[in-house]
Amino acid sequence: MSAPPAVELEPRVPWAGEQEALAQAAAAGRRAAAWIRNLPLPPSEPWIVGSLADAVEEAMATLDPGDETWVAETGRGGLSETTEETLNGLIYAMPEVSAWLTAEQQLALLGITHCVSGIPKLLANDPGTVIEGGGLAALCATLDVACRTARASVL
Template sequence: MTVHFLPTARTLQGPEPHPGELPGTVPADPLFGAVPEQREPWQGEAERLAEAAAGRRAAQWIRSLPLPGEAWICGPLADAVEDAMTSLDPADRDDVDRYGHAGVPESARHQLEALLFRIADTAPLTARQQAALLAVVHCVQGLARLLANDPGTTIEDGELTAVCAAISNAIGSADPQDA
């Protein structure tokens, strides 16, 4: 049996109490409604997060792609890659629904998701450049999910390092000046 705390739910004594008000629970934060979590950093966390500099290099690579005019890819998409990789936060996790954000701002997530809807904008690029661009965006999106859902494993088992290496390999395999 699942117990749900709905605003309209009633007990015999009146309205159902808020979960933070139940006996034996920690009171919720009055401003945000969440219980603040204290945590110790994972072993090697600072070093692994420093490897996310691959995102800055990838953003620079995207900005240098030979696209006409003020291409969306070279501007907002490149900014979103850089923003996502520089704002990674293992404390912003979500074990419940497996859709955590790991500190990546909503605006950056929307820009990253938009690439598939604007894939026609990549037509002037070579096949290698298109594949590398898709790989970079996919890795950035995936890294945020990995970090949000299982930060300890992602950091300590080298998954963050491997994804950053994949980003570096992708941009290294497709020189932006290829014709």
């Protein structure tokens, strides 16, 4: 018996505006990560300004509409399991950092990490709407607003 012939998959065709949308997302991730790195936290809390900020930047820089790896009934969109775990870990750190951050900063930090952890999954599950429909741009604008609002609250 011979093996069945290999099925060749057609190469994925990028969505209209995909490259630009992903570049904007990576830039928004860098801005959000920079904001996190500048939070007024004591040296005893290096995880937030280090690993968490790095995870925000990495998640937004590695978005991949072609990554349809399915986990828990959802696509990953380029989000690694390690990065996802780091983003999800913030909820456990909030009690310790809440004494150092304003309510607005806490809200922005939670909003940024949850938005960033959801964007890749949304992208994997509905890339056309997210890219061509402007959803990714809107979510990136939300990240920027969160940073600006929290920054303004301490002035």
